Amino acid sequence: MDLGFATREEIEGAVQLASERGVPTGQVLLERKVLRDDELARVLAQRFEVEYVDLSAIEPDMGAATLLSAEAVRRYHAIPVSFEEDGTLLLAMADPANVLTADDVMMITGRRVKIAAAAANDIAQLAARLDQVAGSIEDFTEPESEGEDEAELLMEQADKDAPIIKLVHSLIAQAVTQGASDIHINPQEGDTEVELRVDGVLHRAATVKRRLTPSVVSRIKIMAELDISERRKPQDGRFAVTVEGSRVDIRVVTLPLVHGEGVVLRILDGVTNVRELSSLGMQDRERDLMEAAIQRPHGAILVTGPTGSGKSTTLYAALSALGSGPRSVITIEDPVEARLPGIKQIQVSAKAGITFETGLRSMLRADPDVIMVGEIRDRPTAQIAIEAALTGHLVISTLHTRDAPSALSRLMDMGIEPFLVSGAIDCVIAQRLIRLLCSHCKAPSTLPDSVLTRYGLQGVETWQAVGCPRCGGSGYRGRIGVYEVMSVTEEMKSSLLRRKGMEEISALAERQGMRRLRDDGLEKVRAGLTSIEEIERMTASVL
Numbered sequence: 372m373d374l375g376f377a378t379r380e381e382i383e384g385a386v387q388l389a390s391e392r393g394v395p396t397g398q399v400l401l402e403r404k405v406l407r408d409d410e411l412a413r414v415l416a417q418r419f420e421v422e423y424v425d426l427s428a429i430e431p432d433m434g435a436a437t438l439l440s441a442e443a444v445r446r447y448h449a450i451p452v453s454f455e456e457d458g459t460l461l462l463a464m465a466d467p468a469n470v471l472t473a474d475d476v477m478m479i480t481g482r483r484v485k486i487a488a489a490a491a492n493d494i495a496q497l498a499a500r501l502d503q504v505a506g507s508i509e510d511f512t513e514p515e516s517e518g519e520d521e522a523e524l525l526m527e528q529a530d531k532d533a534p535i536i537k538l539v540h541s542l543i544a545q546a547v548t549q550g551a552s553d554i555h556i557n558p559q560e561g562d563t564e565v566e567l568r569v570d571g572v573l574h575r576a577a578t579v580k581r582r583l584t585p586s587v588v589s590r591i592k593i594m595a596e597l598d599i600s601e602r603r604k605p606q607d608g609r610f611a612v613t614v615e616g617s618r619v620d621i622r623v624v625t626l627p628l629v630h631g632e633g634v635v636l637r638i639l640d641g642v643t644n645v646r647e648l649s650s651l652g653m654q655d656r657e658r659d660l661m662e663a664a665i666q667r668p669h670g671a672i673l674v675t676g677p678t679g680s681g682k683s684t685t686l687y688a689a690l691s692a693l694g695s696g697p698r699s700v701i702t703i704e705d706p707v708e709a710r711l712p713g714i715k716q717i718q719v720s721a722k723a724g725i726t727f728e729t730g731l732r733s734m735l736r737a738d739p740d741v742i743m744v745g746e747i748r749d750r751p752t753a754q755i756a757i758e759a760a761l762t763g764h765l766v767i768s769t770l771h772t773r774d775a776p777s778a779l780s781r782l783m784d785m786g787i788e789p790f791l792v793s794g795a796i797d798c799v800i801a802q803r804l805i806r807l808l809c810s811h812c813k814a815p816s817t818l819p820d821s822v823l824t825r826y827g828l829q830g831v832e833t834w835q836a837v838g839c840p841r842c843g844g845s846g847y848r849g850r851i852g853v854y855e856v857m858s859v860t861e862e863m864k865s866s867l868l869r870r871k872g873m874e875e876i877s878a879l880a881e882r883q884g885m886r887r888l889r890d891d892g893l894e895k896v897r898a899g900l901t902s903i904e905e906i907e908r909m910t911a912s913v914l
Contacts (some may be wrong), residue, residue, distance in 0.1 A: 374417070375537070381631040395466075398527035402831035407491035409809070415467055416488035424452060424463045426493035427811065435460060436864060438480045441544075444498040447472045448491055451480070458482060463489035493841070499548040511908075516606070536911055539590045540612065543636070545576065547614045547851040552638055553681060556591075558584055558631030570850050572807045574843070588625070588632050595623040602632050609706065609911045619867060620706060639708045645687045654894060657856040657886065661800060663688050664858070665767070665885040668740075670797035671760035675772040682769045682805045683708055683745075683853050689767055690714055691742060698740035698765075705745050721743070727752045735759060744768040750785045759794040774888065775857035779867060788913040801855040803888060803909045804903050812839035813846070818903065826893055826903060835902050851900060853891040858883075885908065 372379060377400065381803055385399040392399070397415070400406040406414070409425065410472050416423035428470040433517040434443075435451040438460070444450045449472050455461060459484045462473060467488045477484050527821070542565060546554050551567040556579070563584040565577040579587055592599045595608030606625045611618055622637040648658055672689070674682045685711055693700050705719035715737075717730050727744060728751045736757070746769050747753045774776045778799045782792050816835035823829050836846020857880045866876050881887070892906035 374410075374414060377405050377415065381405045408492045409811075412465070412488045412490045419467045419488070421484075422461075422485075422487040423488065424461070424487045424489045425697055426452065426463060426497060427839060431497060436500075438482075439476065441498045443479065444494065445548075446601075446693070447475065449476065450485075450489075450494050451471075451476070454491075455485060458510075459486055460484050463487050463492055463494060465491035467637050475783060495548060496841075499545050503656070509594040532898075535586050535590050538579070538583070539587060539594075541610055542577065543619070543638075544635075545612050546638055547619055548581065549576075554634075554636040555721050556584075556587065556636075558628055558632040558633055560630055561585075563631070564682050568616050568679075568844075570845075570847055571804055572806070574845075579737070584631060588634055591623060591634055591636070592625065595621075596776075597623070604799050619776060620708075622706065633790075639706060645691045645709055645711060646684060648688045648692060650686060651681075651688055651854075652851040653854050653856070653897075654891060655884065656884070657800075657891070660798060660856045660858050661689070662692070664798035665692060665765070667765060667797060669760060669763045669765055671756065671766040671795045673768055673770050673778050673799045674802060675770045675778045675799060675801045676776060677771060679804070680802050682802065682848075683801065685802060685852070686709065686767060686769065688744060690741075693741055699736060699738060700743070701734045701739040702743035702781065703734060703745060704743070713905050728755065731755045731759075737766075739764060741765045741767070746770070747785075748781075748789070753782055753785045753787055757782070757791050757795045761791065766795075772801070774877075775799040775855045775885070776873050779859075779876065780873045789867045789870060793867040794861070796859050797860065799857045799897060801888060802852050804850040805853055805892060805905050806845075806899055807849045807851055808834055808836055809839060809842035809846055809848040810903060811841045812837040813899075816902065822903070826896075828893065828896065828903075831897050832899070833896055833903060834899050835904070847901075847905070851895065853888050853895065853906075855886065855888045855891065857885050 372382065372724055379531045381400070385403065385405065385779045389396040389399045397406070399410045401411060413423050413541065428756045429452070429702070430449070431452040432454060435453055441868050450463050451460040452463045453461045459511050460476070460480060462476055464472060467486045473486055474483045542554060546567050549567060549569055551569045553568040555566040555573065557564045557570070562581050563578060564575060564580040565694060566573045566574045584864065588597045594610040597606045604627065604795050607623060609620060613619070620639040622639060624635045626633045648662060650680070653661070664670070674685050676682050690700060690702065690711055701715045703717040703719060707716050707718050710716065712765045717725065717734070718726055719727060719730065727746070731744060731752060732755060742759055742764050744752065744756055744766065747756060756766050756768055759834065770778050770781055772781050778794055779796065783789055796901060811908070814837050816833045819827070823831070823833070838844040838846045842848040862879060863876055866879060889910040889911060890899070892910055895901045896903055896906060
């Protein structure tokens with residue numbers, strides 16, 4: 372209250388809830404978004420009369436920081452950031468009241484410690500920097516044989532060589548820590564570049580020496596149970612690792628590129644909390660339409676968008692709303708990205724002969740009320756799903772289309788008759804993920820009036836990305852969805868039966884109140900959440 376970060380009512384409510392849950396009050400204030408991490412750190416610094424260290428504004432002494440391993444930093448939520456004149460370590464801690472951590476660090480480093488308070492997410496980012504291992508592995512011995520025993524030598528080397536194992540695990544740990552969705556290992560003419568996709572955008576993260584690349588790729592292929600001797604054909608597989616005590620599933624695709632074999636790893640964090648519909652970023656009207664659709668006893672709901680647009684998150688939010696009810700819910704997914712209580716989930720397995728088509732046929736014999744199909748990829752799956760929606764089941768699935776109206780034409784392109792499409796589909800949700808402006812560095816934009824007029828933002832204060840250490844210099848941090856929700860009305864069904872074009876159906880949907888993706892994005896601009904540039908980047912291909 373003294374610092375002006377919270378009201379008495381907010382604090383009293385947080386204190387009561389913290390007492391009931393047995394957790395720190397600060398944790399509750401963070402969860403409720405009353406405080407940011409850096410504000411909580413300032414509060415703790417004042418409360419315990421210690422120094423506050425803004426790790427986003429200073430460059431830590433890496434000689435001090437590396438006295439603790441990245442694993443220890445994450446375990447203790449503390450990191451040494453500098454040396455005092457007498458050799459004492461300035462230890463930045465997320466919880467400066469934890470004297471046991473300070474004692475442990477003194478024992479590990481053999482130095483006296485001076486406690487300071489710092490934001491927990493800033494400490495985590497420094498831990499990620501400690502994971503940087505590019506160019507640090509110099510004791511690897513490259514196999515000399517180029518003959519037919521090369522694959523055998525690579526397997527043996529990758530299996531037993533601790534530095535290579537550490538390198539691969541460090542790349543994955545770094546990606547998970549930074550919230551990346553994908554890791555791209557791209558062989559070049561010289562060294563190999565490693566890029567991470569964070570908030571939908573690729574960033575260069577590390578460089579692997581050219582001579583190490585074959586062993587890194589082989590190590591990944593061994594983990595995914597792929598054929599390491601096959602380099603001329605693409606392969607795909609999966610494996611799981613444990614990072615910071617949590618299981619992380621990794622989907623692997625190898626590609627025979629010009630300069631060598633490349634790898635893309637998709638990170639599927641199966642322990643990520645499933646979000647509620649109210650937290651996805653939908654406007655009230657769109658959320659009401661979707662909630663009404665999932666409460667119907669039958670029909671089909673389609674969530675559309677390109678890869679990485681957050682479709683699975685929306686599906687799981689819908690399933691979470693259904694799972695606590697009296698209905699039997701069965702899913703078939705590839706892969707199962709999160710485990711949901713009260714819901715029967717089936718994993719697609721080519722080796723076991725379980726495809727979307729065969730799994731869906733079996734599910735229909737298991738007395739389901741609600742069926743979720745991870746993705747409609749072909750005509751047989753689409754046909755079964757549509758027939759299930761017409762025969763008393765609620766079907767939820769995804770489809771790859773650029774907007775909501777296009778989903779109807781996509782089904783007809785697959786060979787589904789218009790009368791089946793019109794009778795089965797109740798609601799279509801198209802979506803994209805846009806980046807949120809970093810709350811620490813965003814600044815008012817100076818766009819000309821002509822641009823504001825074009826977007827209908829006259830008189831609205833708009834913001835632009837700047838870039839700071841907290842957001843990695845991008846100006847953005849985190850993502851939120853923009854949505855286009857189309858309820859299939861009787862007029863639309865009549866147009867489908869008359870085989871009208873998608874342009875006419877789109878125009879009809881807009882007349883009936885459908886908000887386009889860009890319109891929803893501009894609402895986020897008006898709220899100060901994102902920039903016009905980001906909306907243009909993500910929706911230019913739609914309109």
